[in-house]
Amino acid sequence: MARTGGFAGPVGLVGLGLIGGSLALDLQRQGHQVHALVHRPGTAERARQRRLAQTVDTDASVLAGCRLVVLALPLDRLLEPPAELVAALPARAVVTDVGSVKAPVLERWRRLHPRFVASHPMAGTADAGVEAGRPDLFRGRPWVATPAVDTEPAALAEVRALAETVGACWLTCDAEAHDRAVALISHLPVLVSAALLLAAERGAAAEAPGSDLPQLVRVLASSGFADTTRVGGGNPELGTLMARCNRQAVAKALSGYRACLEDLEQLLLAADWDGLEAELGRCHRLRPEFL
Amino acid sequence: MARTGGFAGPVGLVGLGLIGGSLALDLQRQGHQVHALVHRPGTAERARQRRLAQTVDTDASVLAGCRLVVLALPLDRLLEPPAELVAALPARAVVTDVGSVKAPVLERWRRLHPRFVASHPMAGTADAGVEAGRPDLFRGRPWVATPAVDTEPAALAEVRALAETVGACWLTCDAEAHDRAVALISHLPVLVSAALLLAAERGAAAEAPGSDLPQLVRVLASSGFADTTRVGGGNPELGTLMARCNRQAVAKALSGYRACLEDLEQLLLAADWDGLEAELGRCHRLRPEFL
Numbered sequence: 001m002a003r004t005g006g007f008a009g010p011v012g013l014v015g016l017g018l019i020g021g022s023l024a025l026d027l028q029r030q031g032h033q034v035h036a037l038v039h040r041p042g043t044a045e046r047a048r049q050r051r052l053a054q055t056v057d058t059d060a061s062v063l064a065g066c067r068l069v070v071l072a073l074p075l076d077r078l079l080e081p082p083a084e085l086v087a088a089l090p091a092r093a094v095v096t097d098v099g100s101v102k103a104p105v106l107e108r109w110r111r112l113h114p115r116f117v118a119s120h121p122m123a124g125t126a127d128a129g130v131e132a133g134r135p136d137l138f139r140g141r142p143w144v145a146t147p148a149v150d151t152e153p154a155a156l157a158e159v160r161a162l163a164e165t166v167g168a169c170w171l172t173c174d175a176e177a178h179d180r181a182v183a184l185i186s187h188l189p190v191l192v193s194a195a196l197l198l199a200a201e202r203g204a205a206a207e208a209p210g211s212d213l214p215q216l217v218r219v220l221a222s223s224g225f226a227d228t229t230r231v232g233g234g235n236p237e238l239g240t241l242m243a244r245c246n247r248q249a250v251a252k253a254l255s256g257y258r259a260c261l262e263d264l265e266q267l268l269l270a271a272d273w274d275g276l277e278a279e280l281g282r283c284h285r286l287r288p289e290f291l
Numbered sequence: 292m293a294r295t296g297g298f299a300g301p302v303g304l305v306g307l308g309l310i311g312g313s314l315a316l317d318l319q320r321q322g323h324q325v326h327a328l329v330h331r332p333g334t335a336e337r338a339r340q341r342r343l344a345q346t347v348d349t350d351a352s353v354l355a356g357c358r359l360v361v362l363a364l365p366l367d368r369l370l371e372p373p374a375e376l377v378a379a380l381p382a383r384a385v386v387t388d389v390g391s392v393k394a395p396v397l398e399r400w401r402r403l404h405p406r407f408v409a410s411h412p413m414a415g416t417a418d419a420g421v422e423a424g425r426p427d428l429f430r431g432r433p434w435v436a437t438p439a440v441d442t443e444p445a446a447l448a449e450v451r452a453l454a455e456t457v458g459a460c461w462l463t464c465d466a467e468a469h470d471r472a473v474a475l476i477s478h479l480p481v482l483v484s485a486a487l488l489l490a491a492e493r494g495a496a497a498e499a500p501g502s503d504l505p506q507l508v509r510v511l512a513s514s515g516f517a518d519t520t521r522v523g524g525g526n527p528e529l530g531t532l533m534a535r536c537n538r539q540a541v542a543k544a545l546s547g548y549r550a551c552l553e554d555l556e557q558l559l560l561a562a563d564w565d566g567l568e569a570e571l572g573r574c575h576r577l578r579p580e581f582l
Contacts, residue, residue, distance in 0.1 A: 122513055142511055173507055180498070181507040184491045189519040191555050194574040196483050198555075199548035200475045201577055206547070207471070216464055216472040220433055221581040222413055224522040228480040231515040233578030236571035244564050254556050256497070257490035258549075264482050264489075265545050273535050280527035283485040286492055287524030290512035 007161040009033040012066030012093070014085065016047045016056070018125060019098045020072030021133020024052040026166040029135065035062050037085070038130075046130045060088030068158055071097040075241045079108055086112050094155040096162070100182060101245040102146040102175040110148055115155040118175060119145040120182075121168055128235060139167035146175035182242075183249035185290070188257055190239045191250070193232025200225070298452040300324040303357030303384070305376065307338045307347070309416060310389045311363030312424020315343040317457040320426065326353050328376070329421075337421045351379030359449055362388040366532045370399055377403050385446040387453070391473060392536040393437040393466040401439055406446040409466060410436040411473075412459055419526060430458035437466035473533075474540035476581070479548055481530045482541070484523025491516070 010033035013020045024034050028051075036053035037060055038044050047056040055062055063069055069089055071078055078099050089095055096117045099105045106118040123141040125132065143163035147156050156172075163170050173181075200221070204213040232239075243250050267276040301324035304311045315325050319342075327344035328351055329335050338347045346353055354360055360380055362369055369390050380386055387408045390396045397409040414432040416423065434454035438447050447463075454461050464472075491512070495504040523530075534541050558567040 122511055124513070124515075141513070144511065171510065173503060177498075177502065177504055177507060178511075181495070181504055181511050184494045185508050185512040185516045188490065189487060189515055190571075191552065191559075192483060192487050193519050194571055195548060195552040195555055196480060197574040197577045197581070198551040198570070199479065199544065200581065202551060203475045203544055203547045204472070207468075211468065212464060213468055213472055216468055217476050218580050219462065220413055220435065220469075220472050221476040222415070222432070224415075224480055225476045226582055227518040227521045228484050228523075229574075229578055229581070230518045232571075233574050236568050236575050239571045240564050240568040243559055243567060244562070247559060247562065251556070251559055253490065253494055254552075254559065256494045257486060258552070258556075260489040260493060261482065261486040261545075261549070261552075264486055265542070265549075268482075268534055268538060268542055268545065271535070271538065273531050276534060277527050277531040279489070280481075280485055280523075280530045283488040283520075283524050284527050286488045287520055289509050290488070290491065290520070291517055 007158045007165070008067055010035055010066050011162075012037065012063040012069035013053065013072055014063070014069065015039075015072035016043065016052050016130050016133065017072060018128055018132035018137070019121060019123070020070065021047070021050075021052050021130060022123075022135070022137035023070060023072065023133075023166065025133055025135045026138065028053070030165060035066055037062050043130050050130070050133075052130070052133060060084050063088050063093075064090065066090060066093050068162060069093050069095045070162070071095065073097070073099075074238075075099050075101060075105075075245045078105055079245065081112070089113055094158040096145075096159045099245075100186065100242060102144075102178045104245055106146060106148055106175045110150065115152055117145055117147065117151055117155050117159045119143060119159055119163070120178065121163065123168070126234065128238075136167065138163070141168050143168035143170055144178055145170070145172045146178050147172055148175070179246050180249045180252075183246055183253040187242045187246055187250045188253040190231045190234065190242065191254060192257060193229050194239070195232070196225075197229050197232055298449045298456070299358055301326055301357050302453075303328065303354040303360035304344065304363055305354070305360065306330075306363035307334065307343050307421050307424065308363060309419055309423035309428070310412065310414070311361065312338070312341075312343050312421060313414075313426070313428035314361060314363065314424075314457065316424055316426045317429070319344070321456060326357055328353050334421050341421070341424075343421070343424060351375050354379050354384075355381065357381060357384050359453060360384050360386045361453070362386065364388070364390075365529075366390050366392060366396075366536045369396055370536065372403070380404055385449040387450045390536075391477065391533055393435075393469045395536055397437060397439055397466045401441065406443055408436055408438065408442055408446050408450045410434060410450055410454070411469065412454065414459075417525065419529075427458065429454070432459050434459035434461055435469055436461070436463045437469050438463055439466070470537050471540045471543075474537055474544040478533045478537055478541045479544040481522050481525065481533065482545060483548060484520050485530070486523070487516075488520050488523055
């Protein structure tokens with residue numbers, strides 16, 4: 001596949017949340033023309049105040065002259081796109097998305113646009129919305145594309161150039177492999193972490209009436225609890241969308257997780273401290289491989 | 292109970308790891324005499340180089356003149372203390388510990404020393420050993436004491452003064468309540484987090500031969516995975532000791548956790564997205580209560 005060594009603007013952004021807004025800032029800083037389509041007039045106004053794009057509009061015609069369009073939409077809107085958005089995408093433009101689940105997006109969009117490339121920049125903060133975008137969000141982070149057999153090589157090269165322009169590390173893989181991987185390292189942690197919050201609350205509340213345990217767990221929780229529950233206490237809509245759009249892989253990951261936890265529980269119940277320490281030692285050695 | 296408004300030195304520290312070393316630095320900065328007993332000559336040498344205490348020795352007689360002795364030992368050594376340590380503790384000194392499990396420590400030590408106070412400063416970093424101690428580790432952190440009916444009020448007041456001298460927030464509770472609380476917010480997270488590392492590795496490895504999933508999960512894991520697995524990838528000896536010394540409460544916490552996770556799994560399998568979002572919303576609201 002030939003590399004273009006860069007991409008020619010103007011770039012269209014559909015959505016100016018954390019991902020769209022951050023892309024907008026990076027691209028403008030490098031002199032690219034950015035035209036953005038947003039849903040609400042109020043969002044458009046705030047985006048203009050933040051100078052997130054040269055043009056911000058709620059009318060899809062703003063995308064007319066764009067050669068590359070990034071669909072920076074939540075998964076549900078990406079999977080059920082408004083007809084007027086699809087109609088407004090220039091037929092010659094390369095179109096990509098930023099969704100965190102790839103197989104259903106690819107399945108849907110390969111039928112909607114001839115130059116679609118499914119991709120997923122793996123970057124984020126706890127923030128969302130039109131105020132969330134910030135420069136350099138993608139620097140050093142993976143940007144995964146999941147081409148299908150009919151994905152156009154030149155379109156893929158354009159998206160790669162976009163990713164590399166904002167400092168991301170490009171890689172490609174199969175869409176199903178991507179979805180299984182993010183189920184294990186991104187979607188499963190949300191549920192595992194959420195259940196810890198529920199267990200701490202319910203476990204404390206289940207004590208005898210008058211017990212000070214509900215207050216005690218809240219006072220004593222420290223940085224370990226804070227870290228382990230961060231993703232579980234995050235955006236509920238986002239967590240639900242991920243589970244919904246990646247249901248099968250998440251269910252499989254959960255089932256595998258349950259088996260791993262039960263193994264540790266068995267060691268505890270059997271008072272097999274050498275066995276438990278061996279497993280925790282394995283975890284201690286494993287973790288750096290993921291960082 | 293009368294507050295002393297401070298405590299009179301000299302202070303004896305048994306162990307100069309993260310907790311002992313940090314206490315040593317804070318106490319010396321405030322002009323207190325600190326005498327430390329350590330296990331190995333090499334540790335004593337490094338502690339002297341770091342000026343962690345006025346006197347550092349491997350002979351328990353170093354504690355002879357101390358009016359307050361802090362047993363900053365790992366749980367296993369605390370529960371099976373060397374006879375020469377017990378013999379060397381001045382009968383008139385107040386003796387406290389820093390163990391993260393309280394009922395077994397209290398049970399053991401109330402028989403070993405008349406002025407023992409069970410306590411637990413809830414502070415930590417990922418570091419351990421004689422190089423780990425640092426100033427201000429306890430500032431703003433809870434320091435929990437778990438007095439028994441026969442704990443001497445004046446001894447408790449001395450330990451409170453120690454805790455407040457290093458800036459900790461003093462509280463007292465029942466030893467069993469403490470142990471159930473830390474099972475939920477400190478020991479359970481270690482196992483939940485460890486199982487996530489095992490599940491990510493096993494889930495990826497279980498794919499068909501030649502799959503790039505094992506590599507993919509490692510490359511794509513981001514800050515969410517890093518945070519959620521931090522305590523599970525920590526010190527294996529420490530994690531095992533906690534589970535071993537708080538086995539019953541940890542087993543109960545694990546069983547409650549399993550139920551919470553299965554509830555989330557059922558919502559996923561039933562495709563009950565409103566239900567899942569409601570539970571994740573509950574987690575989102577719960578988490579700030581713990582921080």
